[in-house]
Amino acid sequence: MKVVGARIPRYDGVAHVTGRTAYVDDVRIPGTLWAKALRSPHHHAGITKLDTTKAEAMPGVHAVITWEDVPLLEYGHLSALGIPADEPLLAKDEVRYLGQPIALVAAETEQLAAAAVDAIEVAFEERPALFDLRQAFDSDAPKIHQWGNWYTHFEGEMDRRQIRKGDIDWAFENADTIVQGVYRPAAIEHAPIETQVCQVVPEPSGRLTIYSCTQALYFSLGVVAAHLQQPLNRFKLVGGTTGGGFGGKVDTATETMTCLLVLKANRPVKWRWTREEEFLCSSTRAPWHMELATAVTKDGWILGQKMLTLHDSGAYSRFSPYGLTKHSFHHTGAYSIPNLSFDGYVVYTNRVPTTAMRGFGVTSVSFAVETHLSRVAKELGLDPIEIRLKNANRIGDTSPNGVAYTDPSTVATLQAIADAIGHELPADYRTMTNEPRAGDLLPEHLVAQVGSTEGH
Amino acid sequence: MNLTVNGVAHEVGGSELTPLLDVLRLEVGVMGPKAGCHQGGCGSCTVLVDGEPRRSCLLPAGYAEGTEITTVEGLGGPEALAPLQQAFVHHYAAQCGFCTSGMMLAAQAYIDRGGTDDHEAIQAALGGHMCRCTGYSKIIDAVAAAARGDSFDLTTTAVGKYTRMANGGAE
Amino acid sequence: MAAATVAMDAATEVLTPTSEEEAIAAFGDGTDVLVVGGGTIVVPDLTYRRLQPKKALLLGRSGMSGVSKDGARVTIGATTPVQALVDLPAPVGPCAANVADFEIRSQGTVGGNVCAGEGHEAPRGDLQGALLAVGATARSASAGDVTEEPLEDFLPRRGERLLLSISFDEPAAGAYAGLDRPHTHDYTALSVSGARAADGTVRLAATGAGSHGQRLTSAESGDAEAALNDVSPHDDALASAWYRTKVLPVLVRRVLDELKESA
Numbered sequence: 001m002k003v004v005g006a007r008i009p010r011y012d013g014v015a016h017v018t019g020r021t022a023y024v025d026d027v028r029i030p031g032t033l034w035a036k037a038l039r040s041p042h043h044h045a046g047i048t049k050l051d052t053t054k055a056e057a058m059p060g061v062h063a064v065i066t067w068e069d070v071p072l073l074e075y076g077h078l079s080a081l082g083i084p085a086d087e088p089l090l091a092k093d094e095v096r097y098l099g100q101p102i103a104l105v106a107a108e109t110e111q112l113a114a115a116a117v118d119a120i121e122v123a124f125e126e127r128p129a130l131f132d133l134r135q136a137f138d139s140d141a142p143k144i145h146q147w148g149n150w151y152t153h154f155e156g157e158m159d160r161r162q163i164r165k166g167d168i169d170w171a172f173e174n175a176d177t178i179v180q181g182v183y184r185p186a187a188i189e190h191a192p193i194e195t196q197v198c199q200v201v202p203e204p205s206g207r208l209t210i211y212s213c214t215q216a217l218y219f220s221l222g223v224v225a226a227h228l229q230q231p232l233n234r235f236k237l238v239g240g241t242t243g244g245g246f247g248g249k250v251d252t253a254t255e256t257m258t259c260l261l262v263l264k265a266n267r268p269v270k271w272r273w274t275r276e277e278e279f280l281c282s283s284t285r286a287p288w289h290m291e292l293a294t295a296v297t298k299d300g301w302i303l304g305q306k307m308l309t310l311h312d313s314g315a316y317s318r319f320s321p322y323g324l325t326k327h328s329f330h331h332t333g334a335y336s337i338p339n340l341s342f343d344g345y346v347v348y349t350n351r352v353p354t355t356a357m358r359g360f361g362v363t364s365v366s367f368a369v370e371t372h373l374s375r376v377a378k379e380l381g382l383d384p385i386e387i388r389l390k391n392a393n394r395i396g397d398t399s400p401n402g403v404a405y406t407d408p409s410t411v412a413t414l415q416a417i418a419d420a421i422g423h424e425l426p427a428d429y430r431t432m433t434n435e436p437r438a439g440d441l442l443p444e445h446l447v448a449q450v451g452s453t454e455g456h
Numbered sequence: 457m458n459l460t461v462n463g464v465a466h467e468v469g470g471s472e473l474t475p476l477l478d479v480l481r482l483e484v485g486v487m488g489p490k491a492g493c494h495q496g497g498c499g500s501c502t503v504l505v506d507g508e509p510r511r512s513c514l515l516p517a518g519y520a521e522g523t524e525i526t527t528v529e530g531l532g533g534p535e536a537l538a539p540l541q542q543a544f545v546h547h548y549a550a551q552c553g554f555c556t557s558g559m560m561l562a563a564q565a566y567i568d569r570g571g572t573d574d575h576e577a578i579q580a581a582l583g584g585h586m587c588r589c590t591g592y593s594k595i596i597d598a599v600a601a602a603a604r605g606d607s608f609d610l611t612t613t614a615v616g617k618y619t620r621m622a623n624g625g626a627e
Numbered sequence: 628m629a630a631a632t633v634a635m636d637a638a639t640e641v642l643t644p645t646s647e648e649e650a651i652a653a654f655g656d657g658t659d660v661l662v663v664g665g666g667t668i669v670v671p672d673l674t675y676r677r678l679q680p681k682k683a684l685l686l687g688r689s690g691m692s693g694v695s696k697d698g699a700r701v702t703i704g705a706t707t708p709v710q711a712l713v714d715l716p717a718p719v720g721p722c723a724a725n726v727a728d729f730e731i732r733s734q735g736t737v738g739g740n741v742c743a744g745e746g747h748e749a750p751r752g753d754l755q756g757a758l759l760a761v762g763a764t765a766r767s768a769s770a771g772d773v774t775e776e777p778l779e780d781f782l783p784r785r786g787e788r789l790l791l792s793i794s795f796d797e798p799a800a801g802a803y804a805g806l807d808r809p810h811t812h813d814y815t816a817l818s819v820s821g822a823r824a825a826d827g828t829v830r831l832a833a834t835g836a837g838s839h840g841q842r843l844t845s846a847e848s849g850d851a852e853a854a855l856n857d858v859s860p861h862d863d864a865l866a867s868a869w870y871r872t873k874v875l876p877v878l879v880r881r882v883l884d885e886l887k888e889s890a
Binding site for chain 2: 006007008009010012013014015016017018019020021022023025026028190191192193194195241242243244246272274275
Binding site for chain 3: 471475581
């Protein structure tokens with residue numbers, strides 16, 4: 001093989017260092033208009049008035065769009081995964097997060113577009129907002145989503161992801177110690193150096209050419225076609241180099257609205273978000289609330305784990321049910337825990353809707369499980385790497401939802417870590433492998449879960 | 457207003473208050489400097505003004521009048537890469553590439569004023585530049601290599617700190 | 628593409644004086660005039676339409692730049708880049724070196740820094756504390772009248788006058804302690820500067836503990852905790868008021884100790 005294992009320079013390296021790489025904002029189409037958005041200044045409010053007449057009348061303003069211009073206002077971006085639509089492309093009767101787009105203007109200059117946005121007459125009736133997802137379940141919590149304060153459309157119309165495996169009560173009754181912990185990673189902003197940007201051009205053929213910074217070209221094409229109720233071949237989606245995305249440029253945040261402006265103005269339009277918009281209004285990695293209770297023996301076997309997860313979806317669902325699903329499958333981390341009780345909820349708050357970012361759903365639980373395991377080791381007075389090696393997944397061990405591992409690398413990875421940091425391991429730990437459990441590594445409580453298909 | 461960009465004279469109109477970044481990208485048509493934040497916080501707009509690094513998004517065009525401006529395109533083209541550009545390619549110092557233009561111009565100015573391969577000095581010189589992709593270490597390696605005057609084999613990339621080759625060695 | 632696509636509001640009249648006299652005349656009494664030093668603070672406000680001035684005074688070519696010494700007296704022109712101060716002795720030197728990053732320091736001016744309006748997301752006017760500590764005076768103009776006054780008297784009216792230069796006597800000893808953040812280009816959340824004059828008097832000042840830099844007279848006799856009597860810190864994006872209250876006496880203590888060591 002010529003490429004695998006070799007050190008190959010980037011194919012676009014020379015373009016990057018000579019300024020030749022063309023990002024969306026570098027595309028120059030004569031006659032392009034600038035777009036600016038009217039965004040909600042409130043976290044939660046009803047819209048009592050929306051009048052764009054003055055803005056439309058301003059010289060140099062070519063088009064203004066609101067929800068009325070959108071052929072299909074709500075489209076579930078992940079409806080293929082069973083997540084129903086809940087988010088309007090442009091706000092209609094209410095706004096649920098600060099920064100939610102309400103209207104979009106296309107004008108000759110960026111400054112003019114901003115002035116036109118200021119000229120849109122809009123009035124709100126503020127409503128109480130919910131920010132702490134722990135309060136979402138209180139009877140007096142503000143109701144901020146049409147389905148209540150948490151997602152209710154998992155399979156069988158369940159309102160949570162639930163995993164039950166083995167006998168959790170047995171585990172807790174037979175443990176020497178129960179260790180509890182609460183883990184709450186905060187939201188993270190992707191902050192790519194290139195902000196969201198999109199350029200759309202009307203072609204004489206009637207097609208629209210879309211220059212997009214999306215990370216997911218075909219996905220975005222489908223979303224645009226669905227909202228606009230047009231066949232896919234109406235659009236030509238030109239991707240290019242994305243100036244950093246990290247999961248934040250899969251929401252198809254700009255293309256659909258820019259297309260609508262182009263259809264109304266019959267001119268090319270570019271919408272480039274400011275850094276402020278990127279920080280305030282673009283989707284983030286979700287905040288999570290995870291409660292873990294682990295039942296352990298004094299020699300470091302993990303008999304069982306109870307977990308409650310609340311995932312903060314922000315104001316709308318987007319990809320959150322999918323993220324929580326992944327989270328649930330991985331909620332034991334890299335370790336073989338035979339008795340499980342897991343409940344996870346997708347909770348709505350009046351924050352910016354959360355989205356994908358670098359392994360979303362799984363990084364949160366890895367953080368919680370690993371931090372927790374170190375605390376368990378400390379409480380038991382055991383070596384933190386040895387306790388991990390003992391409980392590490394091996395061939396034949398099963399995941400929370402009953403899938404047997406065929407070649408997990410946990411043991412080898414832990415040994416490599418110990419080696420790299422100069423952490424001495426006893427001989428029997430140094431020679432461990434990921435071969436199926438046997439002998440001392442297969443205590444009675446693990447026998448039933450090996451290759452088991454018991455699931456949720 | 458008259459300004460020289462990468463050796464070519466331009467006459468530009470508009471207000472002296474317009475940020476140089478917008479004049480360069482929209483009037484002169486040079487796309488190397490990027491609009492990452494338009495408030496001087498990220499460094500992707502940095503250009504050289506008479507050899508000195510400046511945030512073009514913060515510089516009123518009136519202050520650029522009569523100066524020689526260098527953008528990343530002016531460092532060298534694909535047919536003849538400058539040593540610093542070669543260093544960035546060989547050391548894999550660019551991923552998405554959006555911060556690269558500003559980083560390189562700041563680095564070139566650092567080297568031109570006598571900067572060495574001292575990592576702390578490089579960090580101090582480039583400290584105002586943000587990168588969300590690389591974690592900075594390969595950028596610093598590239599600048600250090602260029603400051604040292606290394607030569608670069610552009611058919612391959614440098615061995616990184618954590619590179620482990622399949623044959624167990626560093627090749 | 629035409630320049631008009633991104634021109635600033637065409638109604639803003641731009642004035643570009645080429646001497647201090649012209650700058651004073653162009654400034655007038657300051658009504659509706661936006662003063663632009665290096666542009667590092669005000670240009671984003673123009674870009675984002677937070678400021679839409681009738682007139683803008685570009686001072687970059689007015690010749691008001693330069694650091695001169697007359698014996699122990701240092702005079703800094705208002706449009707001197709901040710970078711030009713980094714090699715001055717403490718507290719002014721290290722305070723200047725801690726401002727933002729190399730590019731911002733090379734473009735931003737001392738005048739722009741000292742006269743910056745109150746920041747809401749982060750404290751502005753990094754240099755104010757250091758200059759107060761060395762007992763600086765400010766020479767400024769308005770409506771043709773040129774005055775020189777102590778910096779603490781100038782600061783509350785810095786928005787109404789055109790700063791021309793700052794002067795101070797080099798102290799016998801100086802010290803600077805600031806909260807350092809990993810990014811070099813952030814505003815400093817909180818800093819304390821101290822100086823001991825030739826006659827032994829100690830002056831302390833802070834930036835980031837109020838709406839602009841201020842003296843910490845209560846702590847000048849050596850009681851670091853007493854500095855809290857002089858300040859009213861608030862929350863912002865960089866730090867909470869609570870945190871500033873905890874850290875201020877620590878920074879004061881460090882500055883006082885350093886001044887003592889160089890006795």
